[in-house]
Each structure stands twice: as C-alpha cells, then as structure tokens.
Amino acid sequence: MSAPSPLQLDATDLRLLALLQDDASLSNQALADLAHLSPATCHRRLKRLRDEGVIEKQVAILSPHRVAEALGWGVSALVEVSLDVQTQEALDAFETHVVADAQVQQCWRVSPGPDFVLVVQVPDMPAYQALAQRLFTAHHQVRNVRAFFAVKRAKFGTQIPLPPA
Known part of the structure; x- marks a missing residue:
C-alpha cells in the first residue's frame, strides 16, 4: 500500500480559491465565468478541493x-x-x-x-x-x-x- 500523493494545486485551483475567498456566494456559473472554465469543469474542481479538505466549509461572516x-x-x-x-x-x-x-x-x-x-x-x-x-x-x-x-x-x-x- 503506497502513501497518499501530496496535494497539488495548479494555477486554475489557485484562481478558483482566490475567487471563493473573495465571495463564496458566487454561483457555479458565475465562478466558472470568472475563472474562464466550463461550469462542469468548475464544479468538478470544486468537488475535488472540498473532498481533499482544501475548502473546509463556506460560511457567512457577520459584522x-x-x-x-x-x-x-x-x-x-x-x-x-x-x-x-x-x-x-x-x-x-x-x-x-x-x-x-x-x-x-x-x-x-x-x-x-x-x-x-x-x-x-x-x-x-x-x-x-x-x-x-x-x-x-x-x-x-x-x-x-x-x-x-x-x-x-x-x-x-x-x-x-x-x-x-
């Protein structure tokens, strides 16, 4: 049994993460448009980032x-x-x-x-x-x-x- 491979984040992952950190309420379509991705690719990448624990949760930050x-x-x-x-x-x-x-x-x-x-x-x-x-x-x-x-x-x-x- 081999050890899990280390997490890799490419430029597209970093762009998605930066956009989400700025506004996690973006719809998948809006996020895909801003990241220059198809909605399906955007959804698949977000699912991977959640599954791998990079995105822990999405919340509303109250003042x-x-x-x-x-x-x-x-x-x-x-x-x-x-x-x-x-x-x-x-x-x-x-x-x-x-x-x-x-x-x-x-x-x-x-x-x-x-x-x-x-x-x-x-x-x-x-x-x-x-x-x-x-x-x-x-x-x-x-x-x-x-x-x-x-x-x-x-x-x-x-x-x-x-x-x-």
Missing part, C-alpha cells in the same frame, strides 16, 4: 459591530491562557474543553509565551465573567489568564494569501 448594534451588546476579547503543565494530554484536554464552548470563536496553541490564545465573543462583561469561571477558574490546569478587550477592529480577514494564479 460583530452591526450585530452588537442590532442586539444592543457585544464584547470581543483575546485571551492568553497558560497551563501548569504542558504535557500532550494536558494541552489536548484543555483544548477539547474550550473548543466545545460556542463563545470561543478561535483557539490557537502558540509558542513561545502562553500555551493558548483564544478569541471570544460574549454579550457583556457579566457573560465574560461567567465564561472565565467556566473555562479558566474551574479548570485545575490553568495557571494564568490575561484578557485583552477589543475597543476597535481595524482589520479582520479570513483570506489565506495565495501565490498569483
């Missing part, structure tokens, strides 16, 4: 500012978390613990410095306090937590820089 404006609340925070021990088991257990919480938008293992950096979105400060109790204070391996509360979002991007197609 935290507009949602907060509509709902009357919203607090974003970046939180550094350090654990007492850095064994694989301890890191995996904490990661599993925090990623299960819907208010944790992103979880990054980082080095050096803290063990994790989290991006969290909560309605207000009492909700942050409840999240901190639930995720950090109640977790016996957490040694240190530093939270930074966002006052302005200057840039937010989801696009991975790709080489020119």
